[in-house]
Amino acid sequence: MDGNHTRTGRLTGVPGDYEDEIAAARVPEHLRDWLADVGVGALVAKLGIVFEELGAERSVATMPVAGNTQVVGLLHGGASAALAETLGSFAATLHAGPGRIAVGVDLNATHHRAASEGIVRGVCTAIQLGRTVTSHEIVISDSAGRRVCTARITNLLRDAPTSRTRAEPEGD
DSSP, X not given: OOSOOOOSSOOTTOOOOOHHHHHHTTOOGGGHHHHTTTOSOHHHHHHTOEEEEOOSSEEEEEEESTTSBOTTSSBOHHHHHHHHHHHHHHXXXXXXXXXXXXXXXXXXXXXXXXXXXXXXXXXXXXXXXOSSEEEEEEEEEOTXXXXXXXXXXXXXXXXXXXXXXXXXXXXX
């Protein structure tokens, strides 16, 4: 992309002002206009994901272990997968450019070790950035730098839906 990540139009049916949500997730200032009308997503806010870097080639975010654990107090594998998908989808969307979206079509995650405290950091690196498909690898590490999870996501890049395409019924 050319570095200009502002939205070309508001998505139909998506409510407005997400300034507080975007600030809490520490979205870099130059990308805040891009997310102004859609926010970072309710799950990102609930999981406590905080972005350190956002780009098509590389994206980085942290997530607390506390509040994202399974019954025995370990980081939930689904929380790791959600962090990975968040990073990969944001990176793919930035690559797609204005007026386009990324739709996840495959996510796999291998869990290497448990995390029970502190934060985890996900580092997302592009594997392939194509015109219609992207693939990213996400390495999630604990506070000591030990690998907790390795994930890979593939996203399909599509034109963003418009009010006309959303209103049209499926089928004949």
